[in-house]
Amino acid sequence: MGEPFIHLAAVQKVYRTRGTDFLAISEATFDVEAGELVSLVGPSGCGKTTLLKILAGLHPVDSGEIKIGSRTQPFDPSRDIGMVFQQPLLLKWRRVIDNVLLPAEILGLPMAASRARARDLLALVGLKGKEDQYPYELSGGMQQRAAIARALIHDPKLILMDEPFGALDALTREKMNLELLRIWEEAKKTIVFVTHGITEAVFLGTRVIVLTAGPARMADNFRVELPHPRTLEMKTNEAFGEYTRRIYRLLGME
Amino acid sequence: MAGHPQALQRYALAVASHLGLIAAWYLFVKLGEVPKFVMPSPYDTVHALLVPNYRWPENIAVTTIEIFGGYILAVVFGIGAALLFSWFRWLEMAVMPLLVSLNMIPKVALGPLIIVWFKYGIGPNAMMAFAICFFPIVLTTARGLREVEPDLLDLVHTLKGSRWQLFTKIQLPGALPYVFSGMKVAAILAVAGAIVGEFLGSDRGLGYLMLQVQVTLDTAAMFMAVILITLIGVVLYGIVLALERMLVVRDARLA
Numbered sequence: 001m002g003e004p005f006i007h008l009a010a011v012q013k014v015y016r017t018r019g020t021d022f023l024a025i026s027e028a029t030f031d032v033e034a035g036e037l038v039s040l041v042g043p044s045g046c047g048k049t050t051l052l053k054i055l056a057g058l059h060p061v062d063s064g065e066i067k068i069g070s071r072t073q074p075f076d077p078s079r080d081i082g083m084v085f086q087q088p089l090l091l092k093w094r095r096v097i098d099n100v101l102l103p104a105e106i107l108g109l110p111m112a113a114s115r116a117r118a119r120d121l122l123a124l125v126g127l128k129g130k131e132d133q134y135p136y137e138l139s140g141g142m143q144q145r146a147a148i149a150r151a152l153i154h155d156p157k158l159i160l161m162d163e164p165f166g167a168l169d170a171l172t173r174e175k176m177n178l179e180l181l182r183i184w185e186e187a188k189k190t191i192v193f194v195t196h197g198i199t200e201a202v203f204l205g206t207r208v209i210v211l212t213a214g215p216a217r218m219a220d221n222f223r224v225e226l227p228h229p230r231t232l233e234m235k236t237n238e239a240f241g242e243y244t245r246r247i248y249r250l251l252g253m254e
Numbered sequence: 255m256a257g258h259p260q261a262l263q264r265y266a267l268a269v270a271s272h273l274g275l276i277a278a279w280y281l282f283v284k285l286g287e288v289p290k291f292v293m294p295s296p297y298d299t300v301h302a303l304l305v306p307n308y309r310w311p312e313n314i315a316v317t318t319i320e321i322f323g324g325y326i327l328a329v330v331f332g333i334g335a336a337l338l339f340s341w342f343r344w345l346e347m348a349v350m351p352l353l354v355s356l357n358m359i360p361k362v363a364l365g366p367l368i369i370v371w372f373k374y375g376i377g378p379n380a381m382m383a384f385a386i387c388f389f390p391i392v393l394t395t396a397r398g399l400r401e402v403e404p405d406l407l408d409l410v411h412t413l414k415g416s417r418w419q420l421f422t423k424i425q426l427p428g429a430l431p432y433v434f435s436g437m438k439v440a441a442i443l444a445v446a447g448a449i450v451g452e453f454l455g456s457d458r459g460l461g462y463l464m465l466q467v468q469v470t471l472d473t474a475a476m477f478m479a480v481i482l483i484t485l486i487g488v489v490l491y492g493i494v495l496a497l498e499r500m501l502v503v504r505d506a507r508l509a
Contacts, residue, residue: 056412078414085405092506093427105423106415136505154413 003070004031005190006055006158011064013050024050026217028064030209034073034157037184037191039201041247042211042219048194051211052160055192056081073157079107082151082189084161088143090135090150097122097131100149107154114153121149124183141172145179152187159191166195174232177203181230198251202243203230210250219250294474302475308463310482316459317448318486320376324383325444325490329437331384332391339392340399340425350396357389361447365454379451379459386447387440391433398432399425434498435508441494445487 013025025047032038040048053059054066057077069075082103090099097118104114122131125145127138135143144164151159164180165173177200184191195201201208202224210220224243226234234240276296282288283295290298303310335353339346364385372378402425410420452461460479467475498507 053408056408058408058411078412081412083405083409083412085409087403087405089403089406089409091424091427093430093503102423103409103413106410106413106419134503134505136503 003072005034005036005068005070005073005075006030006032006192007065007067009065011051011054011066012062013047013054013059014062023215025054026215028218030218030221032190032192032207034070034190035188036206037181037193037204039205039208040192040194040211041196041198041201041208043213043251044196045216046211046213047216048211049162052162052192052194055158056083056160068158075157079154080157082154082156082159084144084147084151084159084164086163086166088135088140088147090143090146092135095132095134096127096138096146099135099146100153102150103154109154117155118149118153121152122146124152124186125149126179139172141168141176144168144176148180148183152183152189157190159189161191161193163195164193165200166197173197173200178230178232180204181228185229198244198247199235201247202226202240203235208243208247210247212251220246222246291471291473294477298474299477299481302472302478305472305475308467308475310478313458313460313463313479314482314486316376317452317461317483320379320448320451320459321383321444321486321490323376324380324385324448325387325441327380328384328388328391328440328444332388332436332440333395333433335392336395336399339396340421346396353389353392357393361386362450362454365450368451369455374455374457376458379448379456382451382454383444383447386450387443390439390443391436394432394436394439395429398429401432402428431502431506431508434494434502437494438491438498441491442487444490445483449483 008031009029011025011028012023015022015024028051040051042048050059054061055068068077069080090096091102094102097115100118100121101111101114104111104118119131122128125148127142127145127149130138130142130146135146138146147164151161165176168176180191180193181204193201193204195204205224207221207223209218211217212219222243226237226239226243280296283293294302302308335349339350361382365382368378368381372381402420406424407420410424415423448459449461452459453465456462460483464476464479467473467479
């Protein structure tokens with residue numbers, strides 16, 4: 001296995017608001033190998049978004065150790081993070097391709113090469129031919145595909161996704177799950193995927209980390225030994241059911 | 255879009271309703287035998303343009319300059335102030351409440367003061383137009399600049415984007431719909447401001463002309479003046495609307 005790509009040890013995060021302390025994360029400890037797709041699952045208020053923002057370098061931690069990158073996979077925090085949020089958050093006044101190019105512009109990457117890459121990425125996420133349309137001309141699912149292409153444009157090593165399909169209808173969500181797995185296999189990125197969907201967490205993840213709320217803590221961390229490429233039929237497998245039941249039990253729902 | 259049959263139908267109906275109003279006006283005056291000094295017919299109104307003493311071209315020019323001058327100044331200073339507020343938070347915290355208080359002053363009440371300080375003429379009347387339409391532009395622009403999605407802010411932060419990049423790529427283009435929303439409200443107010451200025455003290459302009467013909471009961475000329483003032487407003491509003499169409503994507507436009 002060697003050196004992990006992400007290493008968290010006893011990470012703690014406390015929010016202080018008007019004199020009262022609120023423990024957002026107590027003792028998060030886990031490793032992520034390069035190229036893994038890790039699902040962070042838990043109820044709302046369990047600190048999973050906070051954890052994602054810590055990984056993104058947006059929040060400092062109060063105690064504990066956090067290390068991203070390894071000797072074989074050096075990590076540059078300004079260039080190696082791609083973010084996808086629950087809302088696509090495309091800029092309404094930019095065409096799809098120019099939305100995808102936003103991180104490249106901010107990083108000052110060579111534009112001609114980036115533009116060619118943006119076209120390739122839009123083809124990868126299934127938006128070939130939509131390059132010159134405006135976001136309002138796309139459906140919610142298509143907008144989220146464009147947001148994924150935007151997260152990939154600067155070729156980051158780590159993609160952080162915060163309930164990216166939470167706002168989509170159930171069918172589109174299943175379709176996007178399959179799409180994400182295909183993109184992940186092609187792009188070969190490390191992905192940390194935050195969700196409150198238990199089935200989604202198991203279906204997507206090579207590993208699932210379960211967080212529980214009140215007080216927020218890490219309850220479980222296990223590998224999902226289902227073969228790739230994953231198919232929708234797997235959801236009816238006994239093995240798949242075992243994994244989801246394991247999470248339901250931890251969340252006190254069984 | 256204009257070639258679209260449905261759009262064509264909409265335009266036709268809009269033109270028809272305007273023509274209908276003029277027709278109703280004509281019939282009301284003719285059938286009701288309304289005296290000309292109470293309500294002139296459309297024909298009498300247009301006929302008033304032929305009176306050379308009224309110096310229509312000059313008066314139109316003066317009022318247009320007042321409206322456009324005051325308006326353009328308000329746009330420049332209004333957007334400028336809002337930009338400064340978004341760059342210097344302490345400035346916004348100090349000045350914005352003051353602006354809100356000052357906005358409570360009925361600008362019309364300042365008219366006599368403006369005359370005392372600056373006499374009367376094109377400048378003071380443009381100033382009245384400025385005073386009345388400055389606030390909506392500052393307030394809406396400042397609001398637009400504040401409304402940045404927190405997640406977009408995070409996105410820029412993870413890329414270590416600069417304050418300037420955030421401003422030029424996200425904040426400013428995101429605020430444009432708000433800027434135009436304020437500019438549209440202000441366009442209507444600017445016309446009112448300039449005319450009120452002329453009523454309070456002036457020696458030229460369409461508002462001045464209205465006061466002159468009021469004495470001689472030439473209601474037709476007053477009607478014509480009102481129509482011309484309205485047309486100047488329509489032209490200004492149309493320019494703003496056209497600019498908005500050019501600069502703001504359809505989906506992002508505010509009502």
